[in-house]
Amino acid sequence: MADCKTIAICNQKGGVGKTTTALNLGVGLAAYGNRVLLVDADPQADLTACLGWKKADELEVTLSDKISEVVRDEMTDPRKGILPHGEGVDLVPANIELASTEMMLVTAMCRETALRTYLRELKGRYDYIIIDCMPSLGMLTLNSLAAADSVIIPVQAQYLPAKGMTQLLQTVSRVKRHINPTLKIDGILLTLVDGRTNLARSTREALMTGFGEKIRIYDTSIPVGVKAAEVSSKGMSIYAYEPKSRVARAYAEFTEEVMDDGKPERAKERLRTSDAR
Numbered sequence: 001m002a003d004c005k006t007i008a009i010c011n012q013k014g015g016v017g018k019t020t021t022a023l024n025l026g027v028g029l030a031a032y033g034n035r036v037l038l039v040d041a042d043p044q045a046d047l048t049a050c051l052g053w054k055k056a057d058e059l060e061v062t063l064s065d066k067i068s069e070v071v072r073d074e075m076t077d078p079r080k081g082i083l084p085h086g087e088g089v090d091l092v093p094a095n096i097e098l099a100s101t102e103m104m105l106v107t108a109m110c111r112e113t114a115l116r117t118y119l120r121e122l123k124g125r126y127d128y129i130i131i132d133c134m135p136s137l138g139m140l141t142l143n144s145l146a147a148a149d150s151v152i153i154p155v156q157a158q159y160l161p162a163k164g165m166t167q168l169l170q171t172v173s174r175v176k177r178h179i180n181p182t183l184k185i186d187g188i189l190l191t192l193v194d195g196r197t198n199l200a201r202s203t204r205e206a207l208m209t210g211f212g213e214k215i216r217i218y219d220t221s222i223p224v225g226v227k228a229a230e231v232s233s234k235g236m237s238i239y240a241y242e243p244k245s246r247v248a249r250a251y252a253e254f255t256e257e258v259m260d261d262g263k264p265e266r267a268k269e270r271l272r273t274s275d276a277r
Helices: 020-031 046-050 063-072 099-107 114-120 140-148 160-176 199-211 226-233 247-262 264-276
Strands: 005-009 035-043 089-092 128-133 148-156 184-194 216-223
Touching: 005 140, 020 035, 020 046, 020 063, 020 089, 020 128, 020 148, 020 184, 020 226, 035 046, 035 063, 035 140, 046 226, 063 089, 063 099, 063 114, 063 216, 099 140, 114 128, 114 140, 128 140, 140 160, 148 160, 148 199, 160 199, 184 199, 184 247, 199 216
Parallel strands: 005 128, 005 148, 035 089, 035 128, 148 184, 184 216
Antiparallel strands: none
């Protein structure tokens, strides 16, 4: 890739699969030879824990430290504190200190752009940066949107959060208008799909009706699965834990959609390569 693409995985509703999507998308992209950096922008540090660092509070350097350096205009080596993972991705970890950092940002001169300033120092080293946003529309999420080139929105298939979607889209629109004019929405990903019910189909139809004309709805849906729930405590992706599961296949297909980025010629080229293989 000529340029690094930064993608924010964002939804202010919790429990929709943001962290799982960030992790498995990142590892999926790395499997194609891309250099991938995952950024845990949530004080709950779920992404950090899912990658195997269970005692996040004991880490010497986290995202909180790097944002604080930007606010103080005292940035040190941006690579310090980045953790390599065995599946080919790097991680900027988080811990509970990020919550107080968010409060500090409220009065900072660079309150919406501190994360962007930090990640700008790293973009030359990576092909993709994936930001796992916190489940709110607070200052950290604004920073994530200001730093991103695009947004992917996971939506749980068990309900249709129309009001929440509208609020999120309005926030993205405001960030685009005032802070990050190149920000765009890559698409909506349907997650936690239970194939035994009609909810997934009705949710997809409702999404298509409400947003389909303006926003891409990914063809891939992520099924609900026991293995997907188990893997969060194993320190690895679904590909390493259960590579033949339906969830692993779904995330592999979703990764290809993200890489194709809605470009039919790239999808056709990938199909020809697959056929040749």
